Amino acid sequence: MNTSLALLIPSILDDYVQTVELPWCRKNKLPDSEIIFRYGAYVGSVIRIYPRLDRAMDTIRDHIRSCEESGTSVANGSLVLASSLSFSKGRFSRTWYAPPGGLWGCLLLADTFLPQFRNFLPLIPGIACCEALHQEGASTATIRWVNDVLLDGKKQAGFLMEGFCSPIHKENYHLLGFGLNINNDSFPAELRGIAISLSQVLGRSVELSSFALSFLAKLRYYIGLLLHEEVQWLERGGGDEYLDEHPIIKRWKELSDTLGRRVQFGYDVVKKPQYEAFASDIAGDGGLVLQHDNGTCSVEHSGEIRYCVKS
Amino acid sequence: MSDEIDFDKILAQYHSDPYEYIDVYASHTGKIRFLVQEGDEVDAVSGEWQHIPGTALFEITRERNSKKITATINGVISSLGVEFEGKFVEAGEKLLTIRHPLKKREIIEAILKEVLYVFRAPERAKYFFSPDVQSRVEKKSDREVSVKTGDDIIIMSLMKRDTPVYYSGEKGVIHSIYFKPGVSVDQGAPLIGVCPLEKLPLIQKIINKVKADWDKKD
Numbered sequence: 001m002n003t004s005l006a007l008l009i010p011s012i013l014d015d016y017v018q019t020v021e022l023p024w025c026r027k028n029k030l031p032d033s034e035i036i037f038r039y040g041a042y043v044g045s046v047i048r049i050y051p052r053l054d055r056a057m058d059t060i061r062d063h064i065r066s067c068e069e070s071g072t073s074v075a076n077g078s079l080v081l082a083s084s085l086s087f088s089k090g091r092f093s094r095t096w097y098a099p100p101g102g103l104w105g106c107l108l109l110a111d112t113f114l115p116q117f118r119n120f121l122p123l124i125p126g127i128a129c130c131e132a133l134h135q136e137g138a139s140t141a142t143i144r145w146v147n148d149v150l151l152d153g154k155k156q157a158g159f160l161m162e163g164f165c166s167p168i169h170k171e172n173y174h175l176l177g178f179g180l181n182i183n184n185d186s187f188p189a190e191l192r193g194i195a196i197s198l199s200q201v202l203g204r205s206v207e208l209s210s211f212a213l214s215f216l217a218k219l220r221y222y223i224g225l226l227l228h229e230e231v232q233w234l235e236r237g238g239g240d241e242y243l244d245e246h247p248i249i250k251r252w253k254e255l256s257d258t259l260g261r262r263v264q265f266g267y268d269v270v271k272k273p274q275y276e277a278f279a280s281d282i283a284g285d286g287g288l289v290l291q292h293d294n295g296t297c298s299v300e301h302s303g304e305i306r307y308c309v310k311s
Numbered sequence: 312m313s314d315e316i317d318f319d320k321i322l323a324q325y326h327s328d329p330y331e332y333i334d335v336y337a338s339h340t341g342k343i344r345f346l347v348q349e350g351d352e353v354d355a356v357s358g359e360w361q362h363i364p365g366t367a368l369f370e371i372t373r374e375r376n377s378k379k380i381t382a383t384i385n386g387v388i389s390s391l392g393v394e395f396e397g398k399f400v401e402a403g404e405k406l407l408t409i410r411h412p413l414k415k416r417e418i419i420e421a422i423l424k425e426v427l428y429v430f431r432a433p434e435r436a437k438y439f440f441s442p443d444v445q446s447r448v449e450k451k452s453d454r455e456v457s458v459k460t461g462d463d464i465i466i467m468s469l470m471k472r473d474t475p476v477y478y479s480g481e482k483g484v485i486h487s488i489y490f491k492p493g494v495s496v497d498q499g500a501p502l503i504g505v506c507p508l509e510k511l512p513l514i515q516k517i518i519n520k521v522k523a524d525w526d527k528k529d
Contacts, residue, residue: 091471115434122470146471163467163474174472240402241339243376267437267468267493274493275360286470290362298362301495302437302468 040224042077101184427504
């Protein structure tokens with residue numbers, strides 16, 4: 001079993017898209033998939049693999065800085081992967097344990113997205129991860145709003161999206177940090193009971209580079225879909241607001257188990273839960289529609305949820 | 312920011328017309344159906360989590376997608392574009408005006424917004440001070456926290472996407488904070504009011520003057 005990422009190079013990812021992902025899309029009659037993959041082809045155009053890093057996001061920031069200082073361009077879609085991270089963290093500096101065996105990294109995306117479409121970006125990694133898990137045989141994978149991926153109700157993957165403005169040229173980037181528990185099957189005490197890995201669910205090890213190819217190919221597809229839909233929308237006349245149901249929202253709803261559940265909401269729901277409500281829908285812009293006990297609804301665009309335990 | 316402020320003129324304006332007039336525009340193109348009439352009282356959004364919507368003002372329909380637009384502030388409908396009833400309007404068309412009665416605190420804030428440098432929200436999102444500014448605000452008072460153009464002062468949080476917001480404007484100290492952590496702020500709404508250090512006494516003078524004058528009036 002090859003658990004190394006060393007074989008993961010852009011040309012292998014290109015081949016994987018052409019020989020596995022694209023035929024799968026055609027078989028499932030997904031429209032325009034060839035064009036969509038072309039739009040997303042820059043994802044993983046450069047892949048740097050490290051045996052160990054402190055934080056992948058810091059490495060990408062340093063890379064952008066050093067490119068600008070040396071007068072070279074930053075390749076859009078550059079990806080940093082590491083076998084392990086020493087100082088990884090989740091949101092609000094929560095512990096994120098990243099030992100060998102997992103898929104840890106950061107993807108750099110130049111901010112070329114229309115303002116009406118940026119909100120859909122954070123939904124993409126959850127969809128890509130969930131689909132890759134299903135393909136690997138983990139049929140219980142679901143998404144919890146916004147993009148936590150759960151296996152058997154425990155967190156298998158987490159994603160962080162941070163903006164970064166380059167120091168010299170003031171170019172805006174989205175940095176997508178990701179942490180996927182794949183073959184790492186032991187967790188520190190504070191994460192036991194709430195975190196899980198793919199190998200724990202499947203009862204076997206997983207070929208890490210194959211899983212990474214699947215995840216990255218799906219990121220390519222959905223980022224391509226976002227850009228493709230921008231073009232389609234502009235051709236339909238565009239406007240101030242995007243009023244249709246975006247195909248990314250549609251796919252997110254199919255993969256998520258959030259809607260129809262009673263949830264606890266908070267900006268930092270672990271430290272400071274704010275209220276409980278019923279998750280009734282996803283708004284057109286990706287916001288979570290919460291129905292309160294008095295029947296009124298509010299839409300949250302920022303924050304996080306935890307599922308309430310059924311009594 | 313001017314050193315010379317004609318307090319008497321400003322205060323006389325607020326005494327004679329202690330209201331703010333808020334125009335409500337069509338957010339996008341669509342067909343309009345009004346749900347209020349001129350003279351109606353309207354309520355603002357309320358509830359602990361801002362989950363009780365304000366009074367429904369009008370319905371705008373585009374491509375069979377109907378949307379009720381509600382009041383974000385309380386007051387009375389002082390003018391209504393009745394000529395738009397049942398008509399298709401362009402985005403940005405002014406549809407109605409709400410006359411909102413001002414409280415003393417709001418009058419002080421309104422005057423300060425005219426004299427402070429107001430830094431506004433780039434998008435509708437939740438805003439937080441960056442950890443460095445937050446710790447300085449907690450250790451000192453916000454009025455001792457200085458900012459200058461290019462400082463990474465605020466984090467904009469939207470759909471689990473955190474983006475640093477860089478301050479651009481006059482160098483000074485943070486005098487007023489208009490956002491609350493965890494509460495959504497509309498695009499263009501003020502986030503902070505910044506005052507050059509040497510102008511702080513003038514600002515305090517404004518506040519004292521308005522308070523004294525308003526208390527006298529009451």
